[in-house]
Amino acid sequence: VGGLTKLLEDLTNWYVRLNRDRMRGNNGQEEALTSLCTLYDLLLNLAVLLAPVVPFITEFMYFNLARALPEGHEMKAKSVHFVMIPEFDPEVIDEDIQRAVGSMQKTVELGRVCREQKKVGLKTPLKKMTIFNQDPRFKSDLQPLHSYIEEELNVMEIEYSTDVSQISLSATLNFKLLGKKLGKEMKNVQNAAKELSQEDLLKFEKEGTITICGFEINAEEMSLGRSIKDLTDPNLQPNGDSETLLVLDFTPDPELLKLAACRDVRNRVQRLRKEAKLNHEDPVDMYATVVEAKKDSTLAEALKEKSEYLDGLLRRHLTLEAAPAGAEVIIEESFDVDGDKVKVVITKKA
Numbered sequence: 001v002g003g004l005t006k007l008l009e010d011l012t013n014w015y016v017r018l019n020r021d022r023m024r025g026n027n028g029q030e031e032a033l034t035s036l037c038t039l040y041d042l043l044l045n046l047a048v049l050l051a052p053v054v055p056f057i058t059e060f061m062y063f064n065l066a067r068a069l070p071e072g073h074e075m076k077a078k079s080v081h082f083v084m085i086p087e088f089d090p091e092v093i094d095e096d097i098q099r100a101v102g103s104m105q106k107t108v109e110l111g112r113v114c115r116e117q118k119k120v121g122l123k124t125p126l127k128k129m130t131i132f133n134q135d136p137r138f139k140s141d142l143q144p145l146h147s148y149i150e151e152e153l154n155v156m157e158i159e160y161s162t163d164v165s166q167i168s169l170s171a172t173l174n175f176k177l178l179g180k181k182l183g184k185e186m187k188n189v190q191n192a193a194k195e196l197s198q199e200d201l202l203k204f205e206k207e208g209t210i211t212i213c214g215f216e217i218n219a220e221e222m223s224l225g226r227s228i229k230d231l232t233d234p235n236l237q238p239n240g241d242s243e244t245l246l247v248l249d250f251t252p253d254p255e256l257l258k259l260a261a262c263r264d265v266r267n268r269v270q271r272l273r274k275e276a277k278l279n280h281e282d283p284v285d286m287y288a289t290v291v292e293a294k295k296d297s298t299l300a301e302a303l304k305e306k307s308e309y310l311d312g313l314l315r316r317h318l319t320l321e322a323a324p325a326g327a328e329v330i331i332e333e334s335f336d337v338d339g340d341k342v343k344v345v346i347t348k349k350a
Helices: 002-018 029-050 055-066 095-118 136-153 175-194 198-207 254-275 299-305 307-314
Strands: 126-132 155-161 167-173 209-212 215-218 222-228 236-240 245-249 284-292 329-337 340-348
Touching: 002 029, 029 055, 095 136, 095 236, 095 245, 126 136, 136 155, 167 175, 167 198, 175 209, 175 215, 198 209, 198 222, 222 236, 222 245, 254 284, 254 299, 254 307, 254 329, 254 340, 284 299, 299 307
Parallel strands: 126 155
Antiparallel strands: 126 245, 167 222, 209 215, 236 245, 284 340, 329 340
16 A cells, blocks of 8 residues: 555656646647556556555546446456456566656755755746766766756756765764663764764765774664755755755846746736636636836836746746737736736636
């Protein structure tokens, strides 16, 4: 069950989330068909695998999915509980793809933690992210997935580096585990751990054990942290694990603020579409105007300058002018964007 739960998490939070454009046909009909067939095959097999655990909901899922199966298909039956559990096929597993996607997920998760540490939300674009990893396969694994990382972390540029000479290791003892083992020697061991050389720490990372003050310490009792040497710029935020360290650049940039405003407008428009219960393919026109601008406001100019970027975020065109008189309004709303009042109107397509 644990493995199936992890599969469901990967399906919803990664596969479906990252392939929405492909499924909608934005990358061509062939890409849409491939992604949707993959999703169908997965859901069908998932219903069969989960049937013994959640019999009723999987029966409902199966009845809907099986309608697409031709008569005589081995997975078409009167009930999901009559379908044989699919056999495991090790030959279809591509370890290179698994490693690459795992590296992408880890990078995105480390970047999200970086943003949380700086209390900067995902709607604010960042200029650059530098990723340090000494494995030469790491960069080649991530390059085909480059666009996913940029989109998930909202960064404009990603730089890769195998130069780990700038990275400094530090040791942290697990006092809870070591308390009884070390007793009164805890303080001496703690001070000695702080004095360990980079070579000692690298050896510990490789071997998993180290002797400090006569005590053998294992990987559960001492963990390693990574940081960038002489990093004094407060706008640079590092975060990493045992293999990868990334640094996000939070330096304020007027151009990035324009992109952040576009994302804010996008979120409001999408929320309005959801409120109106519109589907992706529904024929509508969308209009947005700055109706009340604060002093020295540049929002209207920023939206026009970045209109292509805004259309890309929305995956459809947003007309930056008032809705024409006589248009049949489906829904409209005014909202605040950094002190400026923006009005969005969605009408039936002219």
